Amino acid sequence: MSAVGRTAAHVSHFSRGSTDGTIFLRLRASGSRHRRLNPDHFDAPGPTPGRFCAPRVAPGHPNGEHAMTAPTDTAVEQSTAEIDALRERIDAADAELIRIWRERAELSRQVGVARMAAGGTRLVLAREQKIVDKFRAALGTDGAQLAMLLLRAGRGKL
Structure with a gap:
């Protein structure tokens, strides 16, 4: 209710x-x-x-x-095998996402260090806004939240 x-x-x-x-x-x-x-x-x-x-x-x-x-044993076995194959693909995609996440965070950290060494600020809000807008346009509201998490992983909390 x-x-x-x-x-x-x-x-x-x-x-x-x-x-x-x-x-x-x-x-x-x-x-x-x-x-x-x-x-x-x-x-x-x-x-x-x-x-x-x-x-x-x-x-x-x-x-x-x-x-x-009731489903037959053959149908259940095929369904289970298909689910297992799909889960393996999800696990591989998760591993790739984690690898890319870490790579992006390290690249972002290096940009921040180089910018500060050159006398600039720790972060550029206009650049971050472009990233958030790009993710929102591609993935909707969840994309904007994902972008915020990615940015925080690279630069730390504000």
Whole structure:
């Protein structure tokens, strides 16, 4: 339930038996569970299959058996092998990211040392803003956060 649904004034309630998606609202302090915005609808919520409650047996299926079947051992083995192969690729990508991260941090540190040795400042905010903008344009909000982490890794905290 969302934070809005948990306010002191209102509680939302969904009828499980309703197939038309009717939502009932009541005031917590009203003292009555029978005040409904839709006076024409009198079905109480319950275990009846409907919009929010699925039946246990597929309707019309012979002998009441489920229409879904369990995966075969071959399918499970193929799926497991595919997942393992994908995880190996992720591990390789992670290792490469770590290597590149460290290389970038060291290069950035060297630039800072050279700039300060030449009488400049420790960092150039305009350059950092360009980097943040580049990452934001390519990756969105997460890209901007990633850029800030990269910059901090190279120059340290401000």
